[in-house]
Amino acid sequence: MAPLASYVKNTAPSLNRALTACPSCDLLLTGTTALENHAALCPRCNELLHRDKHNSIVKTFSLSLTAILLYIPALFLPLLTMGILGTESTASIINAIYNLFVQQQFFVGFIVLLTAVIFPFFTLFSLCTVSFGLLTDHKKSWMPWMFRHYNHLRGWAMTDVFLVGILITIIKMAHSAEIELNLGFFCFVSLVVVTIASQTASDRRLFWSLLEPTCTKTTSSPSKPRAPSKDNTHVTKHVVCHTCHKMVWPSKKEAQSYSKCPRCGEKLHHRKKNSIMRTWALLCSAILFTFPANILPIMEVEYFGVPERSTILDGIVYFFQDGSYGIGIVILTASILVPLFKIIGLTIILTSIHFQWHTGRRHKAAMFRLIEFIGRWSMLDIFVIALLCTLVQFGFLSTITTAPAAFYFTCVVISTMLAAVTFDTRLLWDNDESTS
Template identity: 30%
Template sequence: MSKETTNEARDLKSNSHYSTACGECDVLIFAQTIEAGEHIRCPRCDHHISALGDEPVQGPIATSIAALFMMFASLSFPYLSFSASGNTASMTFSETIRTLLSFGYDQLALLLFITLVVLPIGFLVIVLYLHTCLLLGVKGVAVGMMLKIVRESKPWLMVDVFLIGVLVALVKVMGMADVEFGLSFWAFCLFTGLFIKTMILFDSHWLWHQFYGECRIYHLPNAQTADEADLVLCHKCGQLNPKENARCDRCLGDISVRFKDSLQRVWALLFASVVLYIPANVLPIMDTSLLGVRDPSTILGGVVLLWQLESYPVAIVIFVASVCVPIAKMLAMAWLAYSVHYVDDYNPHKQIKLYRITEFIGRWSMIDVFVVAILAALIHIDGLVAVYPGPAAVSFAAVVIMTMVAASSFDPRLIWDKTSNRKDVVA
């Protein structure tokens, strides 16, 4: 049964022994050893620090092996088949990438290859390697580098977004032809479930401790945040270091009191996103050819068409993911960047929730790009019907990427810096 270690940590407050700090609000976290079935959350902002499953070693090994088998199965068989007027076309998972290359959309093809093949397989291999090392009791090679790679790549693992994109594409196609699911489709569904389970079971905080030992413990009776204690948190491994350090004593990674030029990067990326969002909505994102007659459609045009065809759920999904989410994310990031600099009386708890929502939803805007890639690979019967990707797909993908990078460039600890002395927001 799971235990809430946060309550135990609060009971130990009189000891004032700290081993790490919250990466989102900078509050010091009490020194504690996490066991199977336990989890640690920040007492001030409720940020997730660590969560360990009941089988911390065997569980990730089992799910990562199963996920790898399902991944290779999804690449080996037909994915979907499309039949219209006696003509049949089929596609494999890899054809979504090859089709984009054949139409000259190399950037989109590379994006799909990295986010759907390279990074997911790399993540699973790293998880399997690290936990196998623990099971066998061996030290392992380049463990620190692997843990850093996993941390940086997690936001770009988009297999779940792609699966939703497939379902949206199917709803679009079913109105014009018959669609059959291949073995690879079902394998990919299983792969997605197993992959998500592996991500849940993977705990980098615990793994750093297993391979590199516990973090250095500080006795700080008069400090509540790392900044007040003249310490700097290493976001890569969780070690607290003296402020004068340029590199972490534990993992040798670069460290700084706050992300360097955080707000400047956010504003620059947001400005570029706004500029690119214009062609993303004005230019066609998809071009449908029916009996030789071409019909280009924009994002909003596609939403209107789906609504007219009474595909209301799909129209709503596309509208929310491709129109509402990018705009909302840009506005939210602009507000966060503005408020930490010019506003003094905001509620940091509400601000941090806004930041987390913004960071979480950004990747889901990629659904429309995946839908275009799937339809272009699936619907291609010469002389009858074909779908081609449009130039807006590149601009829209760039908007999604830039807003995601803007969110990762924003240092959420800036939200709390102005309020560190207020009693209503201190743990």
């Protein structure tokens, strides 16, 4: 475990160039750049502020380029071949998505297309082009835009979740059919490993500091910290960019006209606009979608012409009855416990802000980080169903198709993920007289 970097807590704005604010709780800090092989954490909310990454640009470029080269074969080559009584069927990722559209699951198919194909490619392409530009010192005006969208979309690129979905499909079907791993599977495993490595290698703070236009670093920039003036023409309240974490000190005049971050172009707000209301709205939608998602069938299995519809819970019970406790627990966690935890956790956080319950804020901040981290793993069940519906197509012998709950369950996952995006964690720490 890397030791923590030291901090000098600073409660009053100064002309110190290293002055910054925690993006999670807005505490003013100095010296947040981690030393070699160290990590810097916020002393108030425990947010990871910076982790030193050696040779970040070269590693990011080479790993993201490798991932892009693996992308096409991983997507189009068959992942698995399944055989029952001499008949065979294969599934690739593109094949599985196409099959969802054929089965009239347009929304589910569209979300799987975005999360398993489009967003992973965009994030890799962004990392590759931006790191190449920085490596060769050819900075272009579109690079901050690319890197900004990389930061927004990397949580929505779910090739790693899809890989776990493939493994569960293999274990699920291994009892009843012969499963053969194809070249596409090995390309996809390599793609996931290299993608994770490239994202881990990228030092976001270093990338942003190199991407910053030179003019915004000068003393005439509105981003420069200012001391309060006697005639009150300067606003002393800082604004931290939600995306690149640049701290801006706009004057009253600049605050009226200056609406975009000078570094990444993101709209600047002291707090995310209507954060509480939007998060409540998305949370309520998720709660409403949870009922049909769990009551209605999610999958229809036709065995020798006899259809049988099963809900999410039926699928979990099947794994436990079959003795596959490991997969049963994984599906139970991803499909039921994680959405439930996200809904309960966000309700606790929002209620505590509404009633100004200031106790246990570090724990609530940690709970929110966990909600953000695990949110995407709920898509696991949808990916497994997409693969099963493509693989198990043996006519009269056995077929699997999606059922209505797939739509509602996807809505639950998307609503809770968007709720986490719209929530501004800094609201948890506002009016904190004890530490800020």
